[in-house]
Amino acid sequence: xxxxxxxxxxxxxxxxxxxxxxxxxxxxxxxxxxxxxxxxxxxxxxxxxxxxxxxxxxxxxxxxxxxxxxxxxxxxxxxxxxxxxxxxxxxxxxxxxxxxxxxxxxxxxxxxxxxxxxxxxxxxxxxxxxxxxxxxxxxxxxxxxxxxxxxxxxxxxxxxxxxxxxxxxxxxxxxxxxxxxxxxxxxxxxxxxxxxxxxxxxxxxxxxxxxxxxxxxxxxxxxxxxxxxxxxxxxxxxxxxxxxxxxxxxxxxxxxxxxxxxxxxxxxxxxxxxxxxxxxx
Amino acid sequence: xxxxxxxxxxxxxxxxxxxxxxxxxxxxxxxxxxxxxxxxxxxxxxxxxxxxxxxxxxxxxxxxxxxxxxxxxxxxxxxxxxxxxxxxxxxxxxxxxxxxxxxxxxxxxxxxxxxxxxxxxxxxxxxxxxxxxxxxxxxxxxxxxxxxxxxxxxxxxxxxxxxxxxxxxxxxxxxxxxxxxxxxxxxxxxxxxxxxxxxxxxxxxxxxxxxxxxxxxxxxxxxxxxxxxxxxxxx
Numbered sequence: 220x221x222x223x224x225x226x227x228x229x230x231x232x233x234x235x236x237x238x239x240x241x242x243x244x245x246x247x248x249x250x251x252x253x254x255x256x257x258x259x260x261x262x263x264x265x266x267x268x269x270x271x272x273x274x275x276x277x278x279x280x281x282x283x284x285x286x287x288x289x290x291x292x293x294x295x296x297x298x299x300x301x302x303x304x305x306x307x308x309x310x311x312x313x314x315x316x317x318x319x320x321x322x323x324x325x326x327x328x329x330x331x332x333x334x335x336x337x338x339x340x341x342x343x344x345x346x347x348x349x350x351x352x353x354x355x356x357x358x359x360x361x362x363x364x365x366x367x368x369x370x371x372x373x374x375x376x377x378x379x380x381x382x383x384x385x386x387x388x389x390x391x392x393x394x395x396x397x398x399x400x401x402x403x404x405x406x407x408x409x410x411x412x413x414x415x416x417x418x419x420x421x422x423x424x425x426x427x428x429x430x431x432x433x434x435x436x437x438x439x440x441x442x443x444x445x446x447x448x449x450x451x452x453x454x455x456x457x458x459x460x461x462x463x464x465x466x467x468x469x470x471x472x473x474x475x476x477x478x479x480x481x482x483x484x485x486x487x488x489x490x491x492x493x494x495x496x497x498x499x500x
Numbered sequence: 501x502x503x504x505x506x507x508x509x510x511x512x513x514x515x516x517x518x519x520x521x522x523x524x525x526x527x528x529x530x531x532x533x534x535x536x537x538x539x540x541x542x543x544x545x546x547x548x549x550x551x552x553x554x555x556x557x558x559x560x561x562x563x564x565x566x567x568x569x570x571x572x573x574x575x576x577x578x579x580x581x582x583x584x585x586x587x588x589x590x591x592x593x594x595x596x597x598x599x600x601x602x603x604x605x606x607x608x609x610x611x612x613x614x615x616x617x618x619x620x621x622x623x624x625x626x627x628x629x630x631x632x633x634x635x636x637x638x639x640x641x642x643x644x645x646x647x648x649x650x651x652x653x654x655x656x657x658x659x660x661x662x663x664x665x666x667x668x669x670x671x672x673x674x675x676x677x678x679x680x681x682x683x684x685x686x687x688x689x690x691x692x693x694x695x696x697x698x699x700x701x702x703x704x705x706x707x708x709x710x711x712x713x714x715x716x717x718x719x720x721x722x723x724x725x726x727x728x729x730x731x732x733x734x735x
Contacts, residue, residue: 321693325692343696346696381680384689385693385694389690403680403681405678405680406677410679413585417585417589418589
């Protein structure tokens with residue numbers, strides 16, 4: 220059957236109308252039967268691929284993301300969280316795609332429905348992206364070789380610092396630590412770790428859970444998290460500016476939080492408690 | 501459209517970012533000058549080794565050929581990364597103590613030395629054999645023939661392609677950012693990441709253009725002058 224463009228539009232409208240009616244009936248059914256699982260929960264609109272929650276991130280980021288490629292992710296804090304969110308939103312599949320962190324926080328559109336990249340919620344960033352409700356709390360951890368002693372800000376000033384570009388850590392170094400030698404700034408966390416391994420840095424400043432994860436994963440030879448600065452950041456997932464899905468996702472995150480899901484994930488992936496790292500003032 | 505202009509051509513953001521961008525671009529510029537000097541010398545040495553004729557120097561010649569083949573094939577980005585991070589990790593004596601800037605000069609010299617060696621060689625081979633024969637029959641040694649007869653003509657002939665390679669080198673200095681040095685690209689990126697505006701990159705792009713265009717025009721001028729000279733000679 221040949222359908223003209225206009226004809227196709229009319230068909231679409233017809234389908235939409237049928238779908239609406241069907242949805243209405245579904246709701247009624249649920250209320251009456253009550254036994255089926257929460258099928259009438261929030262749903263997402265404008266998905267990149269319908270029926271699939273497309274999740275952006277930048278690898279590697281253990282233990283938030285465990286795996287070396289976007290199609291071979293085996294687990295991780297944010298992975299489990301994303302999958303659970305997908306499940307609660309009745310999306311059968313979850314797909315992971317690359318979204319460079321530097322582009323993300325510069326307001327570049329992500330070809331994903333939601334991005335988890337351990338992004339600290341800031342007012343500046345909130346101008347260009349939508350942040351979900353926070354799902355994680357972090358401070359800035361000092362990653363250094365074992366035996367490096369950082370007891371005070373005066374000690375910290377003497378170190379050769381490195382950080383990832385456009386991170387809270389990089390800003391903290393220039394705004395608060397103000398070290399005597401110019402900090403080095405890298406594209407990815409791995410580059411900063413490589414430089415630390417190469418002896419070109421004394422310390423890297425990144426969110427405490429990230430550096431704890433890096434040490435646990437053995438990414439730094441003789442590495443240790445020797446201290447942390449209290450900054451009290453909260454991580455939020457990132458949606459493209461103007462996304463219609465913010466409320467739906469926030470509902471899910473809030474309910475997961477109150478159900479203790481985040482605490483379970485924390486125990487599973489960090490083992491160590493980030494608050495055990497000494498604070499420097 | 502307005503969003504496009506606001507993203508790339510926001511005058512306020514452009515001016516605000518310019519001091520940082522210029523400070524970073526100064527790093528690129530000094531890297532370029534340092535690397536160019538090393539490349540000019542290193543490339544010539546390589547070309548001479550590559551072009552050595554006697555049977556005794558054959559192993560050196562093969563080494564030079566292998567080196568040029570290898571490094572002309574490698575992307576500058578990879579070499580900077582491998583030299584900048586690799587030398588200190590491998591604990592290579594002396595070199596591992598170098599600053600990141602010096603390591604970047606080394607990396608760019610390795611890559612562009614190979615390019616420039618081939619440019620020199622093309623120049624040397626373009627000098628007619630009769631010139632060498634004449635010089636040798638006048639009693640000049642092989643080395644002196646090269647130094648006083650062949651090279652002066654050859655180098656003059658390859659100045660335009662050399663300048664062309666230097667424009668490439670100058671653009672590749674933007675790779676130094678990956679090993680952590682706060683160059684023009686990184687400073688522009690930091691600005692863009694905190695202010696969500698890419699006008700800082702426009703400033704940086706302009707810096708490169710402003711340096712490159714006079715070089716291009718200069719190359720054109722040299723080419724034209726050369727052509728005129730050759731035309732005058734054949735008359």
